[in-house]
Amino acid sequence: MNIQKILIVRTCAVGDFILNLPALIALQQKEPGMRFTFVGNPSTLDLARDFVSVDAVHSIDLQPWARLFYEPLPDLDFDSAVVWMKDGAVADNLRESGIPNVVRGNPFPAFGHAADQLLRILSLPRPPLPDLWKVASNKVFLHTTSGSPQKNWPYFDGLMGRVTGACLLPRNLSLRELAQYLRQCRAFVGNDSGITHLAAYLGCPTVALFGPTDPRMWGPLGRRSRIIWKTRLEDISIDEVLEVIQCNEYLNRS
Numbered sequence: 001m002n003i004q005k006i007l008i009v010r011t012c013a014v015g016d017f018i019l020n021l022p023a024l025i026a027l028q029q030k031e032p033g034m035r036f037t038f039v040g041n042p043s044t045l046d047l048a049r050d051f052v053s054v055d056a057v058h059s060i061d062l063q064p065w066a067r068l069f070y071e072p073l074p075d076l077d078f079d080s081a082v083v084w085m086k087d088g089a090v091a092d093n094l095r096e097s098g099i100p101n102v103v104r105g106n107p108f109p110a111f112g113h114a115a116d117q118l119l120r121i122l123s124l125p126r127p128p129l130p131d132l133w134k135v136a137s138n139k140v141f142l143h144t145t146s147g148s149p150q151k152n153w154p155y156f157d158g159l160m161g162r163v164t165g166a167c168l169l170p171r172n173l174s175l176r177e178l179a180q181y182l183r184q185c186r187a188f189v190g191n192d193s194g195i196t197h198l199a200a201y202l203g204c205p206t207v208a209l210f211g212p213t214d215p216r217m218w219g220p221l222g223r224r225s226r227i228i229w230k231t232r233l234e235d236i237s238i239d240e241v242l243e244v245i246q247c248n249e250y251l252n253r254s
Contacts, residue, residue, distance in 0.1 A: 003031050007081040007099065009068070009090055011040045011060055013147065014047075014175065014194025015218075016107065018201050019115040020084065021051055022221070026124040027082075028052045037078070039065050047175045047198075051130070072096035084118060114218055129223050133203035136184040138165040140245065141199075143190035151192045153209040153233050159189065159241060169195065187245050192218070200225035207244045209236055 006027070010020060028034055028051075035055045038045040045057045058065050064073050068090045076094070080101040083091040091104035105121030107114070119126055140163050144156040160166045169190075170181060178195070179202060182188060187205040190196035192213050200206040200222030208220050211233035219227050226244045228236050 003034055003079040003101075005035050005037065005055070005078045005080075007037050007039065007076070007078045007094070009039045009060070009081065009083040009085065009094075010045070010107075011085065012044065012107070014044050015192075015197040015220075016114070016194075017044050017047065018194065018197035019113075019218075019221070020107075020118055021048070021201060022115045022126050023118040023122055023124060024048060024052050025130075026119060026127045027122065029127060030124065039068075044175065047179070050176060050179060068093045072098075082122070084121075109217060113216065113221075115221055129203070129221060130201065131203040131223055132179075132183050133205070133224070134183055135186055137186065139185045140164075140166045140187045140189065141169045141182065141185050142166055143169045143188070143193060143195045143199075146191040146193035150212055151210075151233070153191055153211075153236060155234075155236075155238050155241075156189075158238050162238060162242060163189075163245065189241060189245065196220055205245075207241055209233065209241070211236075 035053050037055050038048060038057045040060050042057045042059050048054055060066060067073060072093045076097045076099055078099050081094045081099045083104040084107040086106050088104055091102050095102045107118060109117035116126060142156055142160060146152055165186060179198060182199045182202050182204050185204060188199040189207045192210050196206060196208045197220045200220035203223045205224040206222055208225060208227045210227055210229040215227045215229050228240055228244060230236050
């Protein structure tokens with residue numbers, strides 16, 4: 001198989017897209033000359049440029065791509081397409097558009113980790129985790145929010161006063177700009193959020209605080225990622241978080 005141009009259709013939040021990256025990297029490694037075009041949420045999908053070869057990123061909400069929900073598109077020039085959506089309409093319309101190889105899969109796993117679900121769809125092994133962490137500051141970034149109040153650990157204010165170099169994550173940055181900060185910080189502590197997934201995947205020493213979500217399925221992947229998981233987030237103490245931060249720092253000085 002010699003796929004040069006591949007279309008990826010994925011509408012998702014930041015954390016879900018980070019869990020797509022192993023599959024995209026595995027595709028690139030299988031076909032080094034492959035070029036990706038992404039359709040979905042551009043502000044999220046643009047992050048792929050730091051990991052694979054990207055020709056273009058388009059919004060699924062704009063024409064002509066929005067038409068894929070109800071009809072084929074003429075003159076699509078792709079060797080293959082991957083659609084990670086539960087509904088099959090977009091994949092069916094891409095086949096009718098003349099793309100010779102269209103793969104669709106449900107991105108939500110029935111078992112195992114979500115990243116492995118996407119790899120199974122493509123029959124690819126999980127690639128090695130990237131290591132893009134190049135510590136250049138003493139900052140420990142704290143990310144105190146998430147997509148749901150139920151996922152927010154309540155003790156960040158207390159942690160701030162006990163960690164040397166602790167500061168809040170910069171706001172109003174693109175994901176790629178934010179990634180530059182995360183690659184250089186000493187450590188990162190965050191809730192179950194897309195930014196925590198990003199920090200972990202880059203290789204930054206990351207402490208991820210999980211409560212209602214099962215990290216065995218949705219936890220961040222990373223060389224220096226540690227997860228503290230309790231059913232009630234408020235049962236995770238500041239001392240427990242400090243212990244894991246110190247462990248991460250020790251491991252990476254050796």
